[in-house]
Structure formats: C-alpha cells, structure tokens
Amino acid sequence: MKYPHNISLIDIKLEGNDDFAAAYLMLQGGKAAFIESGTTHSVPSFMRALEGEGLTAEDVLYVMPTHVHLDHAGGAGRLMELCPNAQLVIHPRGAFHMKDPSKLQAGAEAVYGKERVAETYGELVPVDEERIIVAEDNHELDFNGRELLFIDTPGHAKHHYCIYDKTSKGVFSGDTFGLSYRQFDTADDIFIFPTTTPVQFDPLALKLSIERIAALNPERIFLTHYGMIENIQPYVKRLHDLVDTLVTIAHEHQDSSNRTTDISRDMLACFKREVHASESTLPDTEIEKLLAADVALNTAGLEVWLDYQQPA
C-alpha cells in the first residue's frame, strides 16, 4: 500500500496473517530506507518493494527497527547482509542485541520453543558493529536531505524509539502508540488499544511516551500493527484511559487463583465495548478472533508487571 510523501507499507505476513504487522519503505531522492525490518522470512517482500520502485538493495541507506522485538528487528541482520550500503539505526539499549542476537533468539525460544521461533521469525543474523548507528534521544538523521528525529519512547520496551519524519509530519510509532487493525475501521472512527505485552510494560512510562508523541503534533501515525492513522488527538486520551483501565483490571485480579482467565476475560470485554462504541458492525465472534492473540499477550505482560510490582 502506498501513502503520500513517498512512504509505502510492506505487509510482513507475520505467522501468515494479512494486515497484522507492517514495515515501511521510505524513499528520498532515489534512495531508500526501511522502518522496521520484519522477520528473516519476510526479507524477500522488502526486496520486492524496492524492485517495485525501480530500486535495488544498493540504494538502501538505512534499516531502522523501532525496537528489538522480533516482529520489528528479526529481519534486520539478513536485510543488512543484502543491502551493502545500509546502516542500521537502533536504540542504545538494542545495539548489543543486533551485534549478537543469540540472547534475543534464546529468549524467544524460551517463550515460544525452538520450532515456533524458527517457523515464525527464522534465524537471526548478527550485524557488524561498524554499520550500527546508535540513536540516542533526540538523534537527528539526514536521510538524503530528509530530516528524521529519533525520540526515546519507553513503556512498551526500554529499547524503543519512535521516528518523527518532518516531511510527512508523521511518526513511526512501533508499538508505543497502541495497536489498531484496519478491519475495525468505521466511516469516522477507529479502534485503538495499548499494548501491555511482556516483559517491560511500564504504564507510567508508556503514557509519558504517548504524550511525547502527541507533543510533536503529528498529522499521521504509522503503526507497525497496522498502517497509517490520521486525526490523532482523540486517540491520545483514549490510549491513556485504556492503559489505566488495563492496570485496574490487573490489580482487581492480582490475587485471583484464576488470574490469567480473569484478566483476559475482562480485557476482552473492555475491548469489545470500545469496538462497539466505535459503531463497528463486526460480529463478536470476529472481534474475538481478531483480538485473541493480543489479549493473550497483553494478559501475559500485565501478569509479568504485577509480579514485578509485588515480589513474592
């Protein structure tokens, strides 16, 4: 999908799903940059996107994963192998993992198992240290004459930056400015919800990061999950309120013997109310299907956060 300002979306087809996880190709004066790097398996679709623009791997100057979770940075090493002139731009806390992805790989395997990690993300490839640019807070990058600003945005992950592109007045928000699937869109509203996934969810930091994005006054936000949204201001409050609601749900059930079930049930009910409030006509069964994986992951993240708040 193509957007104005020479930005296009690459669907990385995560776990075979359409319209669920994105990366972006940005063009500037005959050069290319990728925001997010998908998984190792999705790298061919990045190459096809370049070809579609009449460009080659040699034209890629930057690969910019917003953070080192594997649906964002998993394909970075392989992309860097294929794009000889590219530099990798990464958050200071993510640089180590790009040089040596063995810990990321082991961490994912501990959660999902070796087979599923291989199937979903493929093998992680290390990136040469000399090709890594560490983007501290407020780092400015001149992409062939296009100004990009990197801001530190913890809350979803401590190794997360967002990119403000002055040309499009757009923010590439990774997982910081919530998730919003286009299937829920109605004529004049969207459904958007914050992610509380493991293991670094921090509600206060997340709300501050959302504020920081809003303070840039962006005209559009490019979500990794999924696509571009506009008319941002109403969603700032909605995301704030939903972070608070999810934290309240977590606290309500923190001592429950069925904590996982209780939290996920109430979260799903909350999300369904939001979807209904947006006047979506999607049937509940479809809503449940679209949100099942996110509710499970969000619940797991809230539980990790609860345990961290209250050491046994």
Ligand SMILES: [Zn+2]
């Ligand atoms: Zn993430």
